[in-house]
Amino acid sequence: xxxxxxxxxxxxxxxxxxxxxxxxxxxxxxxxxxxxxxxxxxxxxxxxxxxxxxxxxxxxxxxxxxxxx
Numbered sequence: 001x002x003x004x005x006x007x008x009x010x011x012x013x014x015x016x017x018x019x020x021x022x023x024x025x026x027x028x029x030x031x032x033x034x035x036x037x038x039x040x041x042x043x044x045x046x047x048x049x050x051x052x053x054x055x056x057x058x059x060x061x062x063x064x065x066x067x068x069x
Contacts, residue, residue, distance in 0.1 A: 010038075015047075
């Protein structure tokens with residue numbers, strides 16, 4: 001498990017994209033993409049909606065596909 005001890009607001013962290021998600025941080029997700037690197041600010045909204053999870057966490061469950069809103 002990665003230690004998140006010395007992160008700053010500008011540090012990019014790897015997140016797992018949940019199945020069925022088509023938009024992250026306002027941009028379309030590449031077909032087949034499973035992970036993405038974002039800063040905490042970039043990931044906050046999508047984390048709150050359950051579209052992302054920290055990559056070193058347990059396996060992610062699929063969420064209902066959405067239009068990115």
